[in-house]
Amino acid sequence: MDATGVGMQGPGGAAAAGRMAYVGLVYSPGDEGEPARERAVAGRYDLAELGEQRRRQGAQVGMDRADVWVALTDGGAGLEAFRRVYFPRAQGVLDFYHAAEHLNDLAKALYAGDEAKAAEAAGAWCHTLKHEGSAALLAVLEGLDLRGRKGEVREVYRREVGYVRNNVHRMDYPRYRADGWLIGSGHVEAACKAVGGQRLKGNGMRWGAAGADAVCQLRALFKSEKGQWEAFWGNAA
Numbered sequence: 377m378d379a380t381g382v383g384m385q386g387p388g389g390a391a392a393a394g395r396m397a398y399v400g401l402v403y404s405p406g407d408e409g410e411p412a413r414e415r416a417v418a419g420r421y422d423l424a425e426l427g428e429q430r431r432r433q434g435a436q437v438g439m440d441r442a443d444v445w446v447a448l449t450d451g452g453a454g455l456e457a458f459r460r461v462y463f464p465r466a467q468g469v470l471d472f473y474h475a476a477e478h479l480n481d482l483a484k485a486l487y488a489g490d491e492a493k494a495a496e497a498a499g500a501w502c503h504t505l506k507h508e509g510s511a512a513l514l515a516v517l518e519g520l521d522l523r524g525r526k527g528e529v530r531e532v533y534r535r536e537v538g539y540v541r542n543n544v545h546r547m548d549y550p551r552y553r554a555d556g557w558l559i560g561s562g563h564v565e566a567a568c569k570a571v572g573g574q575r576l577k578g579n580g581m582r583w584g585a586a587g588a589d590a591v592c593q594l595r596a597l598f599k600s601e602k603g604q605w606e607a608f609w610g611n612a613a
Contacts, residue, residue, distance in 0.1 A: 377398065377399070377400045377401075377426075377430075377449055377452075377455060377458070377564060378398075378399050378449070378450060378452070378561065378564045378565065378567075378568050379396040379397065379398050379399070379452065379568075380396065380397055380399060380568040380572040380573065381394045381395070381396055381397075382394060382395055382396070382397050382420075382572065382576050382577070382583055382588045382592075383576075383577070383581055383582045383583065384582060384583055384584070384585070384588070385582035385583060385584055391582060392582075395420060395585065395588070396420075397418055397419060397420050397572055397576075397588065397589070397592050398418065398419065398420075398421055398423075398426050399416065399417075399418040399564060399567050399568045399571050399572060399592075399596070400416065400417050400418070400426055400429075400430045400564070401414055401415070401416050401563055401564045401567050402414065402415050402430060402433045402434045402437055402439065403563050404437060404438070404439075404442070405558070413437045413601050414563070414600065414601055415433045415436070415437060415600040415601060415604065416567050416571055416596040416597075416599050416600050417429045417430060417433065417593075417596050418567075418571045418572060418592040418593060418595060418596040419589045419592040419593045419596070420585065420588060420589040420592065423454055423458050426458075427458055427461060427462035428462070430462060430463075431462050431463070434463075444467070444555075444557075445463055445465045445466035445467065446466060446467050446469055446552075446557050446558065447459040447463050447466035447467065447468050447469065448469045448471060448558060448559075448560075448561050448564070449468070449469075449470070449471065449561065450470075450471050450474045450561060451470050451471070451474060451543060451546075456468060467546075467557075468545075468546045469546055469547075469552060469557065469558075469559060470543050470546045470547050471559070471560055471561035472505075472506065472547075472549060472559040472560050473560055473561070474561075475505060475540075475543070475547060476498070476502050476505075478536050478539050478540070479498050479501045479502055479505070479536070480494075480498045481532065481536060482498075482501075482517075482532060482533065482536040482537070483495070483497040483498035483501070484498075485528075485529050485532035485533070485536075486520070486525075486529060486532075486533070488529075501513060501516065501517070504516060505547065505549060506549050506550070506553070506559075507549075507550060508550065509547070509548055509549065509550050509551075510540065510543070510544040510547035510548060510549075511544060513540060513547075514537070514540050514541060514544060517536075517537045517540060518537065520533070567599065570595075570599050571592065571595045571596050571599050572592060572595065575591060575595050576588060576591060576592070576595075
């Protein structure tokens with residue numbers, strides 16, 4: 377799951393503050409000759425309505441028969457609680473590349489003015505996280521020497537190490553990779569672009585709330601696995 381911004385139209389044709397639309401994807405990579413399957417849903421839903429739709433779509437593609445569920449998110453506010461309610465069997469996984477962005481931010485703060493040193497540190501931390509796990513990374517970060525560091529650097533350190541500490545339970549990447557799980561949310565990132573961005577974010581585009589919601593839903597249907605679009609309109613007829 378992810379959210380994407382949509383430009384909104386205000387009174388008299390003026391630009392208004394953008395709104396967020398959720399994009400959710402149920403994805404099965406397939407196994408032993410079975411094709412990959414994916415179904416998308418998008419719109420200006422609240423999380424409860426989105427959860428009910430996601431759960432129904434999961435059942436349609438055989439989720440209840442699956443041995444393993446993986447809920448892969450960027451760690452946005454409310455998504456962990458959402459997973460527990462609507463996908464209680466799922467193992468929550470934090471997108472590796474969002475975690476890496478936080479490590480890059482920490483490295484840039486600690487080694488400001490030395491891009492090579494910052495890149496080296498961030499690369500080493502990312503390697504530890506991917507190959508040794510979040511507990512090993514946390515031990516490395518907590519062992520860093522902050523003597524002589526300015527207050528703003530210490531604040532970045534506090535925030536980013538806190539981020540790692542709060543997400544240790546969903547960053548066991550060595551195990552996920554050994555089990556063949558995805559650790560990157562590229563599928564839903566691509567869905568945000570294909571479902572929302574390509575149609576709703578053209579130059580100068582602004583939308584009313586109802587129009588944006590309707591187009592999001594149609595795009596999600598159109599971009600889902602083969603046959604979904606035809607089946608919907610066949611039933612509508």
